[in-house]
Amino acid sequence: MFQKIKNYINKKITSLIFDLQKQEKQKMWWRFTALPNINIHHTFAPQDVHIFKGNEGEFGNITIGETFFVRDYCRISVLPGANLIIGNGVFFNNYSSINCIDTITIGDNTIFGEGVKLYDHNHKYGFNPDFFVDKTAFKTGAIKIGKNCWVGSNAVILKGVEIGDNCIIGAGCVIHKSIPSNTIMKNSQNLISESLQNE
Structure with missing residues (x-):
């Protein structure tokens, strides 16, 4: 008892x-x-502020449409002064991230596989007089992804890229140049097999 x-x-x-x-x-x-710079539709799921990252509690401008859903371990970083605009019906699978210090726009009904990364910036580098990579200064370029796109697992989309509507980005592609609408991009790596049998 x-x-x-x-x-x-x-x-x-x-x-x-x-x-x-x-x-x-x-x-x-x-x-x-x-917050006045945050405009997220009430259908966003999961409603967890920890998905979003800014800088010391400050965020850039975030606009997210209806039925945007992210799975586990996703991170959306929008630093002050940046702009993130996401349309309706967008989906991000596990372990994906958006890294925005300039502008990233994603059109309606675009879906992202696991581990996709978006970066609208990269570190500045140069010689002064020796080669260096700056830890806090960046070169930026807006990313624009159209409507009805499918971005495969582990794809990386880099700064300055525009992807048109109705595109498929194959798994593992690194997209550093713009892609016109109605295009399929494939990773062209060649697989080589060798026998493990004793000769």
């Missing part, structure tokens, strides 16, 4: 803690979406 009472109390305490955590998460989301 005592064990049943103990189990019941433990269940109630666990449930209460879970409810409090859920309420706090919801409050954080409401505070985030109440």
Whole structure:
């Protein structure tokens, strides 16, 4: 009898803690979406402010349309002064990321496979007098991805790229040049097989 009472109390305490955590998460989301530069449709899922990254609590301009869904371990980084515009019906699979310090625009009904990365910038580098890569200065270029595109797993889209409507980007492609509408891009790596049999 005592064990049943103990189990019941433990269940109630666990449930209460879970409810409090859920309420706090919801409050954080409401505070985030109440910011004047954040315009996220209420159908966004999951409503977790930790998906978004800015700089010391400051974010750039974020506009997200209806039914945008991200799976687990995705990160959306929009630094102050940057612009992220996402249309309706967009989907990001696990481990994908958006890294925006300039401008990234994604059209309606575009879907992204696992591990896709978008970067609208890269580090500045040069010789002064020796070769160096600057850790805090960047070269930027807006990314624009059209409507009804499918970007395969582990693709990387780099700064200054424009992808037209109705495009397919094959898994593992690194896109550093613009692509016209109605195009399929494939990774042209060649697979070489060798026998492991003893000769």
